[in-house]
Amino acid sequence: MTSLPDHSPRRIHLNAFDMACVGHQSPGLWRHPDDQAHRYTDLAYWTDLARLLERGGFDSLFIADVLGVYDVYQGSRDAAVRQGAQIPLSDPLPAVSAMAAVTERLGFGITVSLTYEQPYKLARTLTTLDHLTKGRIAWNVVTSYLESAARNLGLGEQVAHDDRYEVAEEFLEVCYKLWEYSWDDDAVVRDRERGVYTDPARIRDIAHKGRYFTVPGVFLSEPSRQRTPVIFQAGASPRGRAFAARHGEGVFINAVNPRATRRIVDDIRAKAAAEGRDPYSVKIFILLTAITAPTDEEAQAKYADLISYASYEGALALYGGWSGLDLSGLAPDQPLEYTDTDAVRSALAIFSTADPSRRWTPDQVARYLGIGGIGPVVVGSAATVADELEGWVEEADIDGFNLAYATTPGTFTDFVDLVVPELRTRGRVPDAHTGTTLRDASTGRATPGSATTTRPLAIANSPSVNGTRPAHSTCEPSVPLPLDSLFWEHSGSVIDVAAHGRRSMAVLISCHCCGSSRAPARS
Numbered sequence: 311m312t313s314l315p316d317h318s319p320r321r322i323h324l325n326a327f328d329m330a331c332v333g334h335q336s337p338g339l340w341r342h343p344d345d346q347a348h349r350y351t352d353l354a355y356w357t358d359l360a361r362l363l364e365r366g367g368f369d370s371l372f373i374a375d376v377l378g379v380y381d382v383y384q385g386s387r388d389a390a391v392r393q394g395a396q397i398p399l400s401d402p403l404p405a406v407s408a409m410a411a412v413t414e415r416l417g418f419g420i421t422v423s424l425t426y427e428q429p430y431k432l433a434r435t436l437t438t439l440d441h442l443t444k445g446r447i448a449w450n451v452v453t454s455y456l457e458s459a460a461r462n463l464g465l466g467e468q469v470a471h472d473d474r475y476e477v478a479e480e481f482l483e484v485c486y487k488l489w490e491y492s493w494d495d496d497a498v499v500r501d502r503e504r505g506v507y508t509d510p511a512r513i514r515d516i517a518h519k520g521r522y523f524t525v526p527g528v529f530l531s532e533p534s535r536q537r538t539p540v541i542f543q544a545g546a547s548p549r550g551r552a553f554a555a556r557h558g559e560g561v562f563i564n565a566v567n568p569r570a571t572r573r574i575v576d577d578i579r580a581k582a583a584a585e586g587r588d589p590y591s592v593k594i595f596i597l598l599t600a601i602t603a604p605t606d607e608e609a610q611a612k613y614a615d616l617i618s619y620a621s622y623e624g625a626l627a628l629y630g631g632w633s634g635l636d637l638s639g640l641a642p643d644q645p646l647e648y649t650d651t652d653a654v655r656s657a658l659a660i661f662s663t664a665d666p667s668r669r670w671t672p673d674q675v676a677r678y679l680g681i682g683g684i685g686p687v688v689v690g691s692a693a694t695v696a697d698e699l700e701g702w703v704e705e706a707d708i709d710g711f712n713l714a715y716a717t718t719p720g721t722f723t724d725f726v727d728l729v730v731p732e733l734r735t736r737g738r739v740p741d742a743h744t745g746t747t748l749r750d751a752s753t754g755r756a757t758p759g760s761a762t763t764t765r766p767l768a769i770a771n772s773p774s775v776n777g778t779r780p781a782h783s784t785c786e787p788s789v790p791l792p793l794d795s796l797f798w799e800h801s802g803s804v805i806d807v808a809a810h811g812r813r814s815m816a817v818l819i820s821c822h823c824c825g826s827s828r829a830p831a832r833s
Protein backbone atom coordinates (compact mmCIF):
# COMPACT_ATOMS: atom_id res chain seq x y z
CA MET A 311 0.00 0.00 0.00
CA THR A 312 1.50 3.34 -1.04
CA SER A 313 2.47 5.37 1.95
CA LEU A 314 1.14 8.81 2.63
CA PRO A 315 2.82 11.67 0.76
CA ASP A 316 6.01 12.38 2.70
CA HIS A 317 5.13 15.70 4.17
CA SER A 318 3.84 16.63 7.55
CA PRO A 319 1.66 17.73 9.01
CA ARG A 320 -1.02 15.93 7.04
CA ARG A 321 -3.57 18.27 5.48
CA ILE A 322 -7.09 18.16 6.92
CA HIS A 323 -9.80 18.61 4.29
CA LEU A 324 -12.99 20.38 5.38
CA ASN A 325 -16.46 20.22 3.84
CA ALA A 326 -19.50 21.86 5.40
CA PHE A 327 -22.40 19.44 5.39
CA ASP A 328 -25.85 20.91 4.82
CA MET A 329 -29.21 20.13 3.18
CA ALA A 330 -32.07 22.24 1.84
CA CYS A 331 -34.26 21.63 4.89
CA VAL A 332 -34.50 22.57 8.60
CA GLY A 333 -33.72 19.20 10.22
CA HIS A 334 -30.69 17.79 8.43
CA GLN A 335 -28.68 15.97 11.11
CA SER A 336 -29.88 17.61 14.36
CA PRO A 337 -33.68 17.28 14.37
CA GLY A 338 -35.40 19.55 16.91
CA LEU A 339 -32.65 22.19 16.85
CA TRP A 340 -34.86 24.30 14.56
CA ARG A 341 -36.48 25.37 17.82
CA HIS A 342 -33.25 26.95 19.08
CA PRO A 343 -33.48 30.79 18.94
CA ASP A 344 -30.10 31.04 17.14
CA ASP A 345 -30.98 28.57 14.37
CA GLN A 346 -31.67 29.95 10.89
CA ALA A 347 -32.19 26.68 9.04
CA HIS A 348 -35.73 27.84 8.26
CA ARG A 349 -34.13 30.33 5.85
CA TYR A 350 -33.19 27.42 3.53
CA THR A 351 -35.78 28.74 1.08
CA ASP A 352 -34.00 32.13 0.96
CA LEU A 353 -31.14 32.37 -1.57
CA ALA A 354 -29.32 34.79 0.75
CA TYR A 355 -28.96 31.99 3.35
CA TRP A 356 -26.97 29.97 0.83
CA THR A 357 -24.89 32.84 -0.59
CA ASP A 358 -24.02 34.09 2.92
CA LEU A 359 -23.04 30.55 3.91
CA ALA A 360 -20.88 30.17 0.80
CA ARG A 361 -18.99 33.39 1.57
CA LEU A 362 -18.43 32.25 5.16
CA LEU A 363 -17.05 28.85 4.08
CA GLU A 364 -14.81 30.44 1.47
CA ARG A 365 -13.37 32.69 4.18
CA GLY A 366 -12.81 29.60 6.28
CA GLY A 367 -10.81 27.79 3.62
CA PHE A 368 -13.29 24.94 3.30
CA ASP A 369 -12.81 22.59 0.33
CA SER A 370 -16.52 22.60 -0.35
CA LEU A 371 -20.11 22.89 0.74
CA PHE A 372 -21.38 19.29 0.63
CA ILE A 373 -25.14 19.20 0.15
CA ALA A 374 -27.13 16.07 0.98
CA ASP A 375 -30.39 15.19 -0.68
CA VAL A 376 -33.05 12.49 -0.57
CA LEU A 377 -36.16 11.91 -2.65
CA GLY A 378 -38.47 10.39 -0.05
CA VAL A 379 -39.90 10.89 3.43
CA TYR A 380 -38.75 9.23 6.63
CA ASP A 381 -41.78 7.03 7.30
CA VAL A 382 -40.19 3.91 8.81
CA TYR A 383 -40.26 4.93 12.50
CA GLN A 384 -43.68 3.94 13.95
CA GLY A 385 -44.70 3.11 10.38
CA SER A 386 -45.53 6.77 9.79
CA ARG A 387 -44.01 10.03 8.60
CA ASP A 388 -45.63 12.00 11.42
CA ALA A 389 -42.60 12.16 13.71
CA ALA A 390 -40.38 13.34 10.82
CA VAL A 391 -42.98 15.91 9.75
CA ARG A 392 -43.42 17.24 13.30
CA GLN A 393 -39.64 17.58 13.79
CA GLY A 394 -38.75 18.88 10.31
CA ALA A 395 -36.55 15.80 9.85
CA GLN A 396 -35.58 16.33 6.23
CA ILE A 397 -39.08 17.42 5.33
CA PRO A 398 -39.97 20.03 4.03
CA LEU A 399 -37.09 19.64 1.60
CA SER A 400 -35.96 21.57 -1.48
CA ASP A 401 -33.83 20.58 -4.48
CA PRO A 402 -30.16 21.36 -3.70
CA LEU A 403 -29.00 22.19 -7.24
CA PRO A 404 -30.58 25.56 -8.09
CA ALA A 405 -28.74 27.47 -5.33
CA VAL A 406 -25.31 26.27 -6.49
CA SER A 407 -24.93 28.79 -9.32
CA ALA A 408 -25.79 31.70 -7.02
CA MET A 409 -23.23 30.50 -4.48
CA ALA A 410 -20.64 30.14 -7.22
CA ALA A 411 -21.30 33.74 -8.29
CA VAL A 412 -20.28 35.08 -4.86
CA THR A 413 -17.21 32.86 -4.38
CA GLU A 414 -13.99 32.13 -6.29
CA ARG A 415 -12.75 28.86 -4.93
CA LEU A 416 -15.30 27.05 -2.73
CA GLY A 417 -16.34 23.73 -4.22
CA PHE A 418 -19.84 22.34 -4.23
CA GLY A 419 -20.42 18.66 -3.49
CA ILE A 420 -23.91 17.83 -4.66
CA THR A 421 -25.79 14.68 -3.85
CA VAL A 422 -27.77 13.18 -6.69
CA SER A 423 -29.22 9.69 -6.49
CA LEU A 424 -28.54 7.96 -9.80
CA THR A 425 -31.25 5.38 -9.07
CA TYR A 426 -33.87 7.81 -10.31
CA GLU A 427 -31.87 9.47 -13.11
CA GLN A 428 -30.74 8.79 -16.67
CA PRO A 429 -26.97 9.15 -17.29
CA TYR A 430 -27.44 11.04 -20.58
CA LYS A 431 -29.44 13.77 -18.84
CA LEU A 432 -27.64 13.90 -15.47
CA ALA A 433 -24.24 14.12 -17.16
CA ARG A 434 -25.42 17.31 -18.86
CA THR A 435 -26.77 18.78 -15.61
CA LEU A 436 -23.44 18.20 -13.88
CA THR A 437 -21.43 19.51 -16.86
CA THR A 438 -23.62 22.62 -16.88
CA LEU A 439 -22.89 23.23 -13.19
CA ASP A 440 -19.19 22.55 -13.73
CA HIS A 441 -19.20 25.21 -16.48
CA LEU A 442 -21.09 27.73 -14.36
CA THR A 443 -18.87 27.17 -11.31
CA LYS A 444 -15.66 27.14 -13.43
CA GLY A 445 -14.77 23.61 -12.44
CA ARG A 446 -15.84 23.47 -8.80
CA ILE A 447 -18.37 20.64 -8.81
CA ALA A 448 -18.21 17.27 -7.05
CA TRP A 449 -20.94 14.68 -7.47
CA ASN A 450 -21.79 12.71 -4.34
CA VAL A 451 -22.83 9.49 -6.06
CA VAL A 452 -25.61 7.94 -4.01
CA THR A 453 -28.18 5.31 -4.82
CA SER A 454 -30.86 6.26 -2.25
CA TYR A 455 -32.19 4.32 0.71
CA LEU A 456 -35.80 5.43 1.31
CA GLU A 457 -38.54 3.04 0.19
CA SER A 458 -40.87 6.06 0.05
CA ALA A 459 -38.72 7.51 -2.75
CA ALA A 460 -39.10 4.34 -4.80
CA ARG A 461 -42.87 4.33 -4.32
CA ASN A 462 -43.14 7.91 -5.60
CA LEU A 463 -40.71 7.55 -8.46
CA GLY A 464 -42.24 4.78 -10.43
CA LEU A 465 -40.86 1.75 -8.59
CA GLY A 466 -43.20 -0.35 -6.45
CA GLU A 467 -40.34 -0.98 -4.07
CA GLN A 468 -36.73 0.00 -3.61
CA VAL A 469 -34.07 -1.54 -5.86
CA ALA A 470 -32.18 -4.10 -3.77
CA HIS A 471 -29.09 -2.73 -2.05
CA ASP A 472 -26.33 -4.45 -4.07
CA ASP A 473 -28.30 -4.19 -7.32
CA ARG A 474 -28.26 -0.40 -6.86
CA TYR A 475 -24.49 -0.53 -6.97
CA GLU A 476 -24.55 -2.69 -10.14
CA VAL A 477 -26.69 -0.06 -11.81
CA ALA A 478 -24.33 2.59 -10.45
CA GLU A 479 -21.31 0.92 -12.07
CA GLU A 480 -22.87 1.10 -15.52
CA PHE A 481 -24.31 4.55 -14.87
CA LEU A 482 -20.82 5.88 -14.22
CA GLU A 483 -19.41 4.04 -17.23
CA VAL A 484 -21.88 5.88 -19.47
CA CYS A 485 -21.10 9.20 -17.77
CA TYR A 486 -17.34 8.69 -18.20
CA LYS A 487 -17.84 8.05 -21.90
CA LEU A 488 -19.97 11.18 -22.25
CA TRP A 489 -17.65 13.36 -20.20
CA GLU A 490 -14.31 11.97 -21.39
CA TYR A 491 -14.75 10.45 -24.84
CA SER A 492 -17.48 12.18 -26.82
CA TRP A 493 -15.90 15.60 -27.37
CA ASP A 494 -12.28 16.53 -28.04
CA ASP A 495 -10.82 19.44 -26.13
CA ASP A 496 -10.56 21.35 -29.41
CA ALA A 497 -13.95 20.34 -30.85
CA VAL A 498 -15.41 23.83 -30.51
CA VAL A 499 -13.53 25.94 -33.07
CA ARG A 500 -15.90 28.93 -33.26
CA ASP A 501 -14.50 29.74 -36.73
CA ARG A 502 -16.42 32.77 -38.04
CA GLU A 503 -14.52 32.72 -41.34
CA ARG A 504 -15.37 29.13 -42.24
CA GLY A 505 -18.74 29.31 -40.48
CA VAL A 506 -17.95 26.32 -38.26
CA TYR A 507 -18.78 26.41 -34.59
CA THR A 508 -17.90 22.81 -33.71
CA ASP A 509 -15.82 20.50 -35.94
CA PRO A 510 -18.00 17.42 -36.56
CA ALA A 511 -14.85 15.26 -36.84
CA ARG A 512 -13.94 16.08 -33.25
CA ILE A 513 -17.05 14.80 -31.54
CA ARG A 514 -18.28 11.23 -31.58
CA ASP A 515 -21.07 8.91 -30.53
CA ILE A 516 -20.41 6.89 -27.43
CA ALA A 517 -22.40 3.90 -28.74
CA HIS A 518 -23.08 2.53 -25.27
CA LYS A 519 -25.25 -0.56 -25.12
CA GLY A 520 -25.34 -2.15 -21.70
CA ARG A 521 -27.51 -4.13 -19.33
CA TYR A 522 -29.26 -1.11 -17.84
CA PHE A 523 -28.66 1.75 -20.28
CA THR A 524 -28.53 2.25 -24.04
CA VAL A 525 -26.96 5.57 -25.05
CA PRO A 526 -25.93 5.55 -28.72
CA GLY A 527 -25.29 9.19 -29.39
CA VAL A 528 -23.03 12.15 -28.86
CA PHE A 529 -22.92 14.14 -25.62
CA LEU A 530 -24.89 17.39 -25.83
CA SER A 531 -22.53 19.57 -23.82
CA GLU A 532 -19.06 20.81 -24.63
CA PRO A 533 -16.41 19.75 -22.12
CA SER A 534 -16.28 21.71 -18.86
CA ARG A 535 -13.05 22.46 -16.97
CA GLN A 536 -13.09 19.23 -14.99
CA ARG A 537 -14.93 17.21 -17.64
CA THR A 538 -15.76 14.56 -15.00
CA PRO A 539 -16.78 16.28 -11.76
CA VAL A 540 -14.90 15.19 -8.65
CA ILE A 541 -16.49 11.85 -7.81
CA PHE A 542 -17.57 11.32 -4.20
CA GLN A 543 -19.33 8.23 -2.91
CA ALA A 544 -21.27 7.89 0.33
CA GLY A 545 -21.54 4.37 1.61
CA ALA A 546 -19.53 1.91 3.63
CA SER A 547 -21.12 -1.51 3.23
CA PRO A 548 -18.76 -4.05 1.66
CA ARG A 549 -20.34 -3.38 -1.73
CA GLY A 550 -20.21 0.34 -1.11
CA ARG A 551 -16.51 0.18 -0.28
CA ALA A 552 -15.77 -1.75 -3.47
CA PHE A 553 -17.60 0.91 -5.48
CA ALA A 554 -15.79 3.68 -3.61
CA ALA A 555 -12.41 2.05 -4.20
CA ARG A 556 -13.04 1.93 -7.94
CA HIS A 557 -14.66 5.31 -8.52
CA GLY A 558 -14.34 7.52 -5.45
CA GLU A 559 -11.96 10.45 -5.32
CA GLY A 560 -13.78 11.27 -2.06
CA VAL A 561 -15.61 8.81 0.16
CA PHE A 562 -18.05 9.82 2.88
CA ILE A 563 -18.63 7.40 5.75
CA ASN A 564 -20.38 7.38 9.12
CA ALA A 565 -18.23 7.01 12.23
CA VAL A 566 -18.58 6.50 15.96
CA ASN A 567 -15.02 5.75 17.06
CA PRO A 568 -11.57 5.91 15.39
CA ARG A 569 -10.73 2.24 15.96
CA ALA A 570 -13.81 0.86 14.20
CA THR A 571 -13.50 3.53 11.50
CA ARG A 572 -9.88 2.54 10.83
CA ARG A 573 -10.99 -0.96 9.85
CA ILE A 574 -13.33 0.51 7.20
CA VAL A 575 -10.68 2.96 5.99
CA ASP A 576 -8.03 0.23 5.70
CA ASP A 577 -10.45 -1.87 3.69
CA ILE A 578 -11.28 0.96 1.28
CA ARG A 579 -7.61 1.80 0.78
CA ALA A 580 -6.69 -1.86 0.24
CA LYS A 581 -9.49 -2.20 -2.31
CA ALA A 582 -8.28 0.97 -4.07
CA ALA A 583 -4.75 -0.44 -4.22
CA ALA A 584 -6.18 -3.68 -5.68
CA GLU A 585 -7.75 -1.51 -8.39
CA GLY A 586 -4.29 -0.22 -9.24
CA ARG A 587 -4.85 3.14 -7.60
CA ASP A 588 -2.77 5.04 -5.08
CA PRO A 589 -4.83 4.29 -1.95
CA TYR A 590 -4.27 7.82 -0.73
CA SER A 591 -5.80 9.25 -3.87
CA VAL A 592 -9.08 8.31 -2.20
CA LYS A 593 -9.87 11.05 0.30
CA ILE A 594 -11.95 9.63 3.14
CA PHE A 595 -14.25 11.90 5.12
CA ILE A 596 -16.29 11.20 8.24
CA LEU A 597 -19.35 13.04 9.50
CA LEU A 598 -18.55 15.15 12.58
CA THR A 599 -20.04 18.10 14.47
CA ALA A 600 -17.83 20.55 16.37
CA ILE A 601 -19.34 22.70 19.13
CA THR A 602 -16.75 25.31 19.98
CA ALA A 603 -16.31 28.52 21.98
CA PRO A 604 -13.31 30.52 23.29
CA THR A 605 -12.90 28.18 26.28
CA ASP A 606 -13.71 24.52 27.02
CA GLU A 607 -16.13 25.59 29.74
CA GLU A 608 -18.03 27.94 27.43
CA ALA A 609 -18.18 25.21 24.78
CA GLN A 610 -19.57 22.69 27.25
CA ALA A 611 -22.20 25.21 28.35
CA LYS A 612 -23.10 25.83 24.69
CA TYR A 613 -23.44 22.08 24.10
CA ALA A 614 -25.65 21.64 27.20
CA ASP A 615 -27.94 24.35 25.86
CA LEU A 616 -28.05 22.87 22.32
CA ILE A 617 -28.69 19.27 23.36
CA SER A 618 -31.70 20.41 25.38
CA TYR A 619 -33.40 21.15 22.07
CA ALA A 620 -32.63 17.74 20.49
CA SER A 621 -35.67 15.71 19.42
CA TYR A 622 -35.74 12.06 20.54
CA GLU A 623 -38.51 11.15 18.09
CA GLY A 624 -36.84 13.18 15.32
CA ALA A 625 -33.63 11.22 15.80
CA LEU A 626 -35.45 7.89 15.65
CA ALA A 627 -37.37 9.06 12.57
CA LEU A 628 -34.09 9.84 10.77
CA TYR A 629 -32.52 6.59 11.96
CA GLY A 630 -35.52 4.65 10.71
CA GLY A 631 -34.92 6.01 7.22
CA TRP A 632 -31.16 5.59 7.33
CA SER A 633 -31.17 2.05 8.70
CA GLY A 634 -34.50 0.77 7.38
CA LEU A 635 -35.34 -0.29 10.96
CA ASP A 636 -38.34 0.88 13.01
CA LEU A 637 -36.85 1.04 16.52
CA SER A 638 -40.22 1.89 18.07
CA GLY A 639 -40.88 -1.85 18.10
CA LEU A 640 -37.81 -2.60 20.26
CA ALA A 641 -37.38 -2.14 23.99
CA PRO A 642 -35.31 1.04 24.52
CA ASP A 643 -32.58 -1.02 26.23
CA GLN A 644 -32.57 -3.97 23.77
CA PRO A 645 -29.14 -4.22 22.01
CA LEU A 646 -29.37 -3.81 18.23
CA GLU A 647 -28.78 -6.84 16.02
CA TYR A 648 -27.38 -6.48 12.49
CA THR A 649 -29.57 -7.54 9.60
CA ASP A 650 -29.23 -6.81 5.89
CA THR A 651 -31.73 -4.12 4.95
CA ASP A 652 -32.02 -2.29 1.65
CA ALA A 653 -31.28 1.03 3.33
CA VAL A 654 -27.87 2.31 4.47
CA ARG A 655 -26.32 -0.89 5.70
CA SER A 656 -23.42 0.90 7.33
CA ALA A 657 -25.93 2.91 9.40
CA LEU A 658 -26.94 -0.30 11.17
CA ALA A 659 -23.55 -1.99 11.12
CA ILE A 660 -21.99 0.96 12.92
CA PHE A 661 -24.26 0.42 15.95
CA SER A 662 -24.18 -3.38 15.96
CA THR A 663 -21.22 -5.22 14.41
CA ALA A 664 -18.65 -2.47 13.71
CA ASP A 665 -17.35 -2.43 17.28
CA PRO A 666 -17.71 -5.81 19.05
CA SER A 667 -16.91 -4.16 22.37
CA ARG A 668 -20.08 -2.05 22.21
CA ARG A 669 -23.73 -3.06 21.72
CA TRP A 670 -25.95 -0.03 21.22
CA THR A 671 -29.59 0.18 22.32
CA PRO A 672 -32.36 2.23 20.65
CA ASP A 673 -32.26 4.71 23.52
CA GLN A 674 -28.50 5.18 23.18
CA VAL A 675 -28.80 5.58 19.41
CA ALA A 676 -31.53 8.22 19.74
CA ARG A 677 -29.45 10.21 22.22
CA TYR A 678 -26.28 9.83 20.10
CA LEU A 679 -28.06 11.08 17.00
CA GLY A 680 -29.67 14.09 18.72
CA ILE A 681 -26.96 16.42 17.43
CA GLY A 682 -24.95 15.65 14.32
CA GLY A 683 -26.47 12.37 13.15
CA ILE A 684 -24.21 9.33 12.83
CA GLY A 685 -21.00 11.14 13.59
CA PRO A 686 -19.05 12.19 16.67
CA VAL A 687 -19.76 15.51 18.40
CA VAL A 688 -16.58 17.25 19.55
CA VAL A 689 -17.00 19.95 22.21
CA GLY A 690 -14.31 22.37 23.33
CA SER A 691 -12.10 25.35 22.64
CA ALA A 692 -10.35 25.71 19.28
CA ALA A 693 -7.29 23.87 20.60
CA THR A 694 -9.40 21.06 22.04
CA VAL A 695 -11.37 20.63 18.82
CA ALA A 696 -8.21 20.77 16.71
CA ASP A 697 -6.61 18.11 18.93
CA GLU A 698 -9.66 15.87 18.45
CA LEU A 699 -9.66 16.32 14.67
CA GLU A 700 -5.94 15.54 14.51
CA GLY A 701 -6.58 12.48 16.65
CA TRP A 702 -9.21 11.22 14.22
CA VAL A 703 -6.91 11.81 11.24
CA GLU A 704 -3.99 10.00 12.81
CA GLU A 705 -5.89 7.10 14.42
CA ALA A 706 -8.51 6.44 11.74
CA ASP A 707 -6.26 7.44 8.80
CA ILE A 708 -8.96 9.69 7.36
CA ASP A 709 -8.39 12.78 5.24
CA GLY A 710 -11.10 15.14 6.39
CA PHE A 711 -14.50 15.90 7.79
CA ASN A 712 -17.98 16.60 6.55
CA LEU A 713 -18.90 19.05 9.30
CA ALA A 714 -22.57 19.04 10.26
CA TYR A 715 -24.21 21.83 12.22
CA ALA A 716 -26.23 22.04 15.42
CA THR A 717 -27.53 25.49 14.51
CA THR A 718 -26.83 27.15 11.20
CA PRO A 719 -24.93 29.25 10.38
CA GLY A 720 -23.79 29.54 14.03
CA THR A 721 -21.96 26.22 14.23
CA PHE A 722 -20.14 26.99 10.97
CA THR A 723 -19.32 30.58 12.01
CA ASP A 724 -17.81 29.41 15.30
CA PHE A 725 -15.69 26.85 13.44
CA VAL A 726 -14.45 29.37 10.86
CA ASP A 727 -13.69 32.05 13.46
CA LEU A 728 -12.10 29.81 16.11
CA VAL A 729 -10.99 26.40 14.83
CA VAL A 730 -9.77 27.22 11.30
CA PRO A 731 -7.16 29.74 12.53
CA GLU A 732 -5.90 27.05 14.95
CA LEU A 733 -5.74 24.45 12.14
CA ARG A 734 -3.93 26.94 9.91
CA THR A 735 -1.41 27.63 12.68
CA ARG A 736 -0.83 23.88 12.87
CA GLY A 737 -0.36 23.67 9.10
CA ARG A 738 -3.44 21.49 8.67
CA VAL A 739 -5.47 23.87 6.48
CA PRO A 740 -3.70 25.88 3.76
CA ASP A 741 -4.04 29.68 3.74
CA ALA A 742 -4.89 29.46 0.05
CA HIS A 743 -5.84 26.57 -2.19
CA THR A 744 -3.85 25.48 -5.24
CA GLY A 745 -5.15 25.51 -8.79
CA THR A 746 -8.53 26.73 -9.89
CA THR A 747 -10.71 23.64 -9.93
CA LEU A 748 -12.09 21.63 -7.03
CA ARG A 749 -10.00 18.65 -8.17
CA ASP A 750 -6.85 20.78 -7.99
CA ALA A 751 -7.79 22.10 -4.56
CA SER A 752 -8.65 18.69 -3.19
CA THR A 753 -5.51 17.04 -4.54
CA GLY A 754 -3.23 19.97 -3.83
CA ARG A 755 -2.07 19.93 -7.46
CA ALA A 756 -0.53 23.24 -8.50
CA THR A 757 -1.65 23.51 -12.12
CA PRO A 758 -5.08 22.66 -13.44
CA GLY A 759 -5.24 19.81 -15.90
CA SER A 760 -1.62 18.78 -15.38
CA ALA A 761 -0.50 15.47 -16.80
CA THR A 762 -0.88 13.49 -13.65
CA THR A 763 -4.28 13.14 -12.24
CA THR A 764 -5.75 11.44 -9.26
CA ARG A 765 -8.76 10.47 -11.33
CA PRO A 766 -10.05 6.99 -10.60
CA LEU A 767 -8.53 4.40 -12.84
CA ALA A 768 -12.06 3.43 -13.85
CA ILE A 769 -12.11 6.60 -15.94
CA ALA A 770 -8.70 5.95 -17.45
CA ASN A 771 -9.71 2.44 -18.31
CA SER A 772 -13.05 3.47 -19.72
CA PRO A 773 -14.49 0.38 -21.29
CA SER A 774 -14.68 -0.35 -24.97
CA VAL A 775 -16.78 1.79 -27.19
CA ASN A 776 -18.11 -0.21 -30.12
CA GLY A 777 -15.78 -2.99 -29.01
CA THR A 778 -12.94 -1.64 -31.14
CA ARG A 779 -10.93 1.55 -31.01
CA PRO A 780 -11.65 3.93 -33.92
CA ALA A 781 -8.75 4.02 -36.38
CA HIS A 782 -6.15 6.62 -35.57
CA SER A 783 -6.14 9.22 -38.35
CA THR A 784 -2.49 9.04 -39.36
CA CYS A 785 -1.34 5.74 -37.98
CA GLU A 786 -3.68 2.89 -38.75
CA PRO A 787 -3.19 0.23 -36.09
CA SER A 788 -2.60 -3.14 -37.70
CA VAL A 789 -5.89 -4.42 -36.32
CA PRO A 790 -8.63 -2.59 -34.38
CA LEU A 791 -8.16 -3.50 -30.76
CA PRO A 792 -10.49 -3.27 -27.77
CA LEU A 793 -10.29 0.18 -26.23
CA ASP A 794 -9.23 -1.17 -22.92
CA SER A 795 -6.02 -2.60 -24.33
CA LEU A 796 -3.17 -0.50 -23.06
CA PHE A 797 -1.03 -0.62 -26.20
CA TRP A 798 -1.54 -0.81 -29.93
CA GLU A 799 0.84 -2.73 -32.16
CA HIS A 800 1.64 -0.46 -35.06
CA SER A 801 4.35 -0.60 -37.74
CA GLY A 802 6.75 -2.20 -35.36
CA SER A 803 6.45 0.46 -32.75
CA VAL A 804 4.02 0.63 -29.94
CA ILE A 805 1.49 3.39 -29.63
CA ASP A 806 1.16 4.30 -26.03
CA VAL A 807 -2.42 4.80 -25.11
CA ALA A 808 -1.47 7.56 -22.82
CA ALA A 809 -3.50 9.05 -20.04
CA HIS A 810 -3.20 12.66 -21.09
CA GLY A 811 -4.10 14.97 -18.29
CA ARG A 812 -7.62 14.23 -17.39
CA ARG A 813 -8.45 12.53 -20.69
CA SER A 814 -8.76 8.82 -20.33
CA MET A 815 -6.60 6.20 -21.99
CA ALA A 816 -9.39 5.24 -24.32
CA VAL A 817 -9.56 8.70 -25.75
CA LEU A 818 -6.21 10.21 -26.51
CA ILE A 819 -3.35 8.31 -28.05
CA SER A 820 0.15 9.62 -28.51
CA CYS A 821 1.74 7.87 -31.43
CA HIS A 822 5.44 7.05 -31.25
CA CYS A 823 5.77 6.90 -35.01
CA CYS A 824 3.96 10.09 -36.02
CA GLY A 825 4.20 11.93 -32.73
CA SER A 826 0.65 13.20 -32.95
CA SER A 827 -1.45 13.11 -29.89
CA ARG A 828 -5.16 13.44 -30.35
CA ALA A 829 -8.34 11.46 -30.16
CA PRO A 830 -8.62 8.75 -32.77
CA ALA A 831 -10.90 9.64 -35.66
CA ARG A 832 -14.03 7.53 -35.97
CA SER A 833 -13.56 4.36 -37.98
Ligand SMILES: Cc1cc2nc3c(=O)[nH]c(=O)nc-3n(C[C@H](O)[C@H](O)[C@H](O)COP(=O)(O)O)c2cc1C
Nearest residue numbers: 374375452453454455544545546547550654655656
Ligand atom coordinates in the same frame (compact mmCIF):
# COMPACT_ATOMS: atom_id res chain seq x y z
C1 LIG B 1 -22.37 9.01 5.30
C2 LIG B 1 -23.42 8.68 4.27
C3 LIG B 1 -24.17 9.71 3.69
C4 LIG B 1 -25.15 9.41 2.75
N1 LIG B 1 -25.88 10.44 2.21
C5 LIG B 1 -26.88 10.13 1.33
C6 LIG B 1 -27.70 11.16 0.78
O1 LIG B 1 -27.55 12.35 1.08
N2 LIG B 1 -28.70 10.78 -0.07
C7 LIG B 1 -28.91 9.49 -0.43
O2 LIG B 1 -29.82 9.22 -1.19
N3 LIG B 1 -28.12 8.48 0.06
C8 LIG B 1 -27.14 8.78 0.94
N4 LIG B 1 -26.39 7.77 1.48
C9 LIG B 1 -26.76 6.35 1.15
C10 LIG B 1 -25.93 5.72 0.12
O3 LIG B 1 -25.63 6.49 -0.95
C11 LIG B 1 -26.59 4.49 -0.49
O4 LIG B 1 -27.92 4.41 -0.21
C12 LIG B 1 -25.95 3.23 -0.01
O5 LIG B 1 -26.65 2.10 -0.31
C13 LIG B 1 -25.86 3.19 1.46
O6 LIG B 1 -24.59 3.00 1.78
P1 LIG B 1 -24.03 1.59 2.30
O7 LIG B 1 -23.06 1.15 1.24
O8 LIG B 1 -23.37 1.93 3.60
O9 LIG B 1 -25.22 0.65 2.44
C14 LIG B 1 -25.39 8.05 2.40
C15 LIG B 1 -24.65 7.01 2.97
C16 LIG B 1 -23.65 7.33 3.90
C17 LIG B 1 -22.85 6.22 4.50
